Amino acid sequence: MVRPIAIFFALLLIAAPIARAQTQPVPPAEVEKTLNAAKAYLYKKLGKDHNWEQADAPKHGNDNRTEAGQWGGQTAIAIYALLAAGESHRDPRLAPAIEWLKKADIRGTYAVAFRLLAYTKMPRNEEFRRLASADLKQIMARIKETGNSKGMFDYADGPGNGYSHSRSQYGVLAAWAATEMGLEVPTGFWQNMQQAWVRNQDPSGGWSYKHPKEDKLPVTPGMTAAGLATLYLSYDFTAPPPACNGNPTSPPIDKGLAWLAKNIDLYATTKNYDRDFPMPTLYAVERVGLASGLRYLGNTDWFHKGARFLQEVQRPDGSFPSDYGGITAQTAFGVLFLARGRAPIVMQKLEYDLTVGGKATVGPWHQRPRDAHFVTRFVARETERELSWQIAKLSAPAADLQESQILYIAGSKALTFTPEEEAKLKTFVHSGGMILFNADCNDGAFTQSVTRLATKLFDAEFRELPQDSAIYTRQMYSPKDWRPMPRVLGLSNGVRELCILVPNDFARSWALNARAGERAAHFQLVANLFLYANDKSRARVKGESYLLTRDPKVKPSQKINLARLQYAGNFDPEPGALPRLATHLYNTRGMDATISTIKLGENKLGADTHVAFLTGTARVTLTPQERDDLKKFVSGGGTVVIDAAGGRDAFAAAMLNEIKEILPDDAGKMNTLPPEHKVFTLAKLPEVDYRDAVRATGQSTKVSRLRGLDLNGKTRVFFSGEDLTHGLLGSPTDGIIGYDPAYALPLVANIVEHAVAK
DSSP states (O other): OOOOOOOOOOHHHHOOOSSOOSSOOOOHHHHHHHHHHHHHHHHHTOOTTSSOOSSSSOOOOSSOOTTTTTTTHHHHHHHHHHHHTTOOTTOTTHHHHHHHHHHSOOOOHHHHHHHHHHHTTSOOSHHHHHHHHHHHHHHHTTOOOSGGGTTOOOSSSOSTTOOOHHHHHHHHHHHHHHHHTTOOOOHHHHHHHHHHHHHTOOTTSOOOSSOTTTOOSOOOHHHHHHHHHHHHHHHHHHOOOOOSSSOOOOHHHHHHHHHHHHTGGGSSOSSOOTTOOHHHHHHHHHHHHHHHOOSEETTEEHHHHHHHHHHHHOOTTSOOOOSSSOHHHHHHHHHHHHHHHTOOEEEEEEEOEEEETTEEEEOSTTSSTTHHHHHHHHHHHHHTSOOEEEEEETTSOHHHHTTSSEEEEEESSOOOOOHHHHHHHHHHHHTTOEEEEEEGGGOHHHHHHHHHHHHHHHSOOOEEOOTTOHHHHSSSOOGGGOSSOOOOEEEEOSSSEEEEEETTOHHHHHHHTOOSGGGHHHHHHHHHHHHHHTTTTOOOOTTOOOOOOOOTTOOOOEEEEEEEEEOSSOOOSOTTHHHHHHHHHHHHHOEEEEEEEEETTSSOOOTTOSEEEEEESSOOOOOHHHHHHHHHHHHTTOEEEEEEGGGOHHHHHHHHHHHHHHOTTTGGGOEEOOTTSGGGTSSOOOOOOBOHHHHTTTOOSSSOOOEEEEETTEEEEEEESSBOTGGGGTOOOTTOOBBOHHHHHHHHHHHHHHHHOO
16 A cells, blocks of 8 residues: 655655766757747647637547547647746737637547646636636546546546546646646545556556556656656645654655656657657656656756757747647647746755764655645746746755755754755855755754854854845735744845744645645745745746856956955955856956955055955944055055945945045045946946846936046046945845846956956
């Protein structure tokens, strides 16, 4: 008997950090190009009668023909694919097609399933619930009840025990889509589905088209992915309440994933094999990847392998080859794979070990295997876009860890990371990321270990997240509506929140998908965190990265010295800012920059430093010795860049006073720099732009407010009351009063180039 519990994803499939890159990642711009061409093809084939059907009227029957048993399915899948790819249901091309779909006499299992899936992308109103209810009634009435077909589906409401796993996966998808519309599907249905698919699993771990004893057809990646995706769905509705007694396992899931990993060469390939249907297989594998959180199947990145395949087989007109069911359907499958598979990642859940007695043991990181899945589904619905989650390991490359702004760490035992792992966590945060900690079962040892770890890594302490935090005041949900107010702790660098700690186990609510009453806040907090960490609308699709690495092809033409100036205060809130600037200077300006920290007031700021950076987040008063250092530096030909990190007014006001103290005879000459100043023209800059928090103030976002002070005929003091420091990270955090990162980085690079120019 299989335990109906949530799934622990087989460690053998996600553990190995080596030999990953069997397929070169497809650049996001190329994915976008392939996707847009396919979408354009679908629109081009939309008929004048507002549908994609090849026959004007159906010839209903229990078959797979698009002009008969599955009539209406081409229109349903095309609409669903376009909506999943970000098109609006109000689009004048789609709106009439949606009206056609609502009225069409659709009866086939495939066709009904895709109509229900399309409805999940529509407004959640009574009309669509009524339409979905009628389709659900069709689906529920055709479940087979005897023999190996029990719990399975046929092409339509056919007689006898005809079924296949291909047809049946869409029957289950239809029921799931109905639940997304708020309709009730009995728990017994999901138990029935779970038992049926486990019963029909091949001894090898995969699935063929029918029960192993009655099927002469081979086990295939498409049917195996269909089996896995269906089990994930059924387990979502049958899991017992989450506990804290270790990471649960599911042998059928583990066996299926192992088969898929072993046979991954049969996926997304131009080599033909028996029962080879590449496009539906892509869609099935994508569903497994999104449900499981796995980036890799074995050592293969399933998304990039599939995206590369689609890029290779796409025709000049944007369509994908038809192996079955017509070109429209196959192209729609490709659109679904690309649009959903590249979806921005809300959070990455960290898989980690614990060190006990000097030995590494598996940590309790995944006691709630569906927590990230359900809370991601909630955020996706609320923000009306495709979103995903993913599992990560600290042994992964930095680029993998940075695919999401949020790294989620859960557990019910004290964390014991190695020094190397701690360094990776520190780098992740200093590169612009945020860590979300959840204490499973309110475990005190976990919470205490988190507070010790965070203080050690970031030299700061947790406090109650302030009510005026941008996480609360600038996002979708206000804590004023949360009763009772849940306890949320935050650790800040003065610019942004670096870590969030939930000591009272919100993940239990996520794992139960329980959003009623006071538990609503547990989901809404994550929606707010996602929007905060991505400046509301700037979440990156898979493959997009703001991490920079040195280009090995570049041969630098000059060496320069940059300095971060230290004083008695928060002098370096974003330690990753200057290193990223240095990499940008190396790649784009041929400058090999050395970065040092120089303590003001010790007469160490000399002519060998080209540009010194002075930043902070709070009011500060420099000592006479510190002021003297700065005066000598700029008077002797050095350049200083002063900015209020995060756009904090207290630091900006303090620095304006300091400039008056340091350069009393010249401070009055500091003015906003005109557009023709060299810092705006040395290298072409993008249009001036600011973050969303600046737009909210009503200030102009199309003009620079950078100020400068000339000494001896050249600008030596640059002052910005708006953030530049956090902008250098490239991180899209909300609540920052500052320049958009895409503008801040090249602007500061121009300042450096201006400073070192003879």
